[in-house]
Amino acid sequence: xxxxxxxxxxxxxxxxxxxxxxxxxxxxxxxxxxxxxxxxxxxxxxxxxxxxxxxxxxxxxxxxxxxxxxxxxxxxxxxxxxxxxxxxxxxxxxxxxxxxxxxxxxxxxxxxxxxxxxxxxxxxxxxxxxxxxxxxxxxxxxxxxxxxxxxxxxxxxxxxxxxxxxxxxxxxxxxxxxxxxxxxxxxxxxxxxxxxxxxxxxxxxxxxxxxxxxxxxxxxxxxxxxxxxxxxxxxxxxxxxxxxxxxxxxxxxxxxxxxxxxxxxxxxxxxxxxxxxxxxxxxxxxxxxxxxxxxxxxxxxxxxxxxxxxxxxxxxxxxxxxxxxxxxx
Ligand code: ACO
Numbered sequence: 001x002x003x004x005x006x007x008x009x010x011x012x013x014x015x016x017x018x019x020x021x022x023x024x025x026x027x028x029x030x031x032x033x034x035x036x037x038x039x040x041x042x043x044x045x046x047x048x049x050x051x052x053x054x055x056x057x058x059x060x061x062x063x064x065x066x067x068x069x070x071x072x073x074x075x076x077x078x079x080x081x082x083x084x085x086x087x088x089x090x091x092x093x094x095x096x097x098x099x100x101x102x103x104x105x106x107x108x109x110x111x112x113x114x115x116x117x118x119x120x121x122x123x124x125x126x127x128x129x130x131x132x133x134x135x136x137x138x139x140x141x142x143x144x145x146x147x148x149x150x151x152x153x154x155x156x157x158x159x160x161x162x163x164x165x166x167x168x169x170x171x172x173x174x175x176x177x178x179x180x181x182x183x184x185x186x187x188x189x190x191x192x193x194x195x196x197x198x199x200x201x202x203x204x205x206x207x208x209x210x211x212x213x214x215x216x217x218x219x220x221x222x223x224x225x226x227x228x229x230x231x232x233x234x235x236x237x238x239x240x241x242x243x244x245x246x247x248x249x250x251x252x253x254x255x256x257x258x259x260x261x262x263x264x265x266x267x268x269x270x271x272x273x274x275x276x277x278x279x280x281x282x283x284x285x286x287x288x289x290x291x292x293x294x295x296x297x298x299x300x301x302x303x304x305x306x307x308x309x310x311x312x313x314x315x316x317x318x319x320x321x322x323x324x325x326x327x328x329x
Contacts, residue, residue: 002176003123004169006327007068009061010293011054012043012160012280017143019155026151033155038256042158042281045141050084052093054161055139058289059094062135062163070098073165074131076105077121079114079138079285081314082145083107086196094137111190112252112313113180114138114285115162116321120178122166129168137163138285145192147212156254157213158281162289171328173303178321179235186223189216190314224258224312229265231320232310239322243268246322247305250295252312253277253287262310274300284313301325 018041019030033039045054055078063070078091091105110117115138122134142157166175193199194210205211228251236243243266251259256277263270274295283290288309295301303326310320 002169002174003126003166004171004174004327005119005164005323006167007062007064007066007165008163008293008296009058009065010160010162010290011057011061012290013045013049013054015044015046016041017044017158022155025148026154028151028155036257037156038277039155039281040278043160044143045159051080051082051139051141051161052084052090052097054141054159055090055094055137055163056097058139058161058163059098059135059137062165066165066167068133068165070100072133073098073100073135074103075122075125075134076100076103077118077134077136078107079110079118079136080107080140081109081111081114081284082141090139091137110285110313110317111315112254112282112284112287113311113315113317113319115289116178116309116311116319117180117317119164119166119175119321120180120319123175123178126166126168132168134166135163136166137161138289140284140286142282142284145211145213147209149209150212152217153213153215156282158283160280160283160286160290162286162293164289173324173326173328176322176324177235177239178319179231179238180319181231182315182317184315186316187314189220189316221255221258223316224254225261225265227316227318228252228258228262228310228312228320231318232266232308235308235320235322241306241322245306246272246308248272248274248295248301248307250274250288250291250307250309252310253280253291254282254312287311296325
């Protein structure tokens with residue numbers, strides 16, 4: 001008995017922010033953004049919506065894909081660093097939107113690694129037999145913590161959501177294993193200084209733009225490549241699976257050059273690294289979930305394929321899992 005993703009869905013808002021739009025906002029160019037990041041456009045959440053609205057839509061799609069009713073869901077885990085409010089949890093807001101009652105709901109903060117972390121938490125609840133049908137949602141409005149006067153970060157980020165239903169499985173399909181890790185000593189490379197209990201909102205924090213993400217991009221870049229490459233190696237080695245058996249790697253979509261460097265480090269063909277960064281940029285926790293959903297819907301990932309998701313983000317956190325994709329007919 002193990003755990004399997006029996007339903008997957010994703011949702012991105014309609015509004016598109018292009019590189020040409022960004023050229024009008026900061027001192028940048030289409031050429032710099034595309035060659036240095038691989039990103040052409042990103043999606044932006046409308047002003048009257050929040051992370052929970054994106055997450056609710058992705059959740060509805062995952063529930064439908066699993067062929068269950070919302071009322072069958074036994075637990076909701078939401079991975080987000082841009083939740084609607086400091087509290088209550090965005091998972092509780094999504095629960096209410098879906099009309100689900102009396103199930104445990106909580107958020108996890110693991111930035112871009114949040115979807116894989118969330119799946120791993122769900123897997124443990126399902127594997128130990130305490131819960132079945134766990135809804136994992138990754139919902140991010142990164143545009144809300146992005147400083148559109150800072151060219152070094154604003155070109156990178158976008159909004160979106162993904163969701164999965166994790167259920168007990170007695171077939172060969174499912175999540176085979178997961179490696180999750182963190183290193184808090186590098187927390188200062190990527191963070192939002194104000195708005196929490198260390199630096200509550202004041203006129204000064206707003207004037208000094210301290211509610212926006214601060215990032216040391218080139219340090220993160222180097223750590224990301226090694227951390228993601230090692231995470232894939234570790235989860236494969238522990239399960240005695242050679243990398244040549246992977247049909248596809250679904251990597252976090254932060255920068256195409258990071259993805260290329262990870263592929264080189266692993267000696268893995270770029271054609272088998274799933275890419276959608278061009279359309280969405282970095283949607284933090286939602287990135288690998290949206291990528292997995294698109295890979296499945298476009299038949300790039302097929303029933304029986306061995307697939308690895310890998311991610312890296314603020315914390316710093318990183319994670320990789322391996323899945324035998326599919327479910328019994
Ligand atoms: N347009 C034009 N020029 C720019 C821009 C821009 N948008 N941004 C930076 N530059 C300039 C810099 O000012 C610098 O100029 P200088 O040489 O005159 O000082 C030059 O370009 C090179 O800057 P670098 O920072 O060295 O550029 P780099 O090639 O490292 O690319 C980037 C920067 C894209 C941020 C890259 O480092 C990166 O992707 N880092 C990793 C990001 C990441 O993985 N984050 C973690 C996940 S995010 C999350 O968890 C929420």
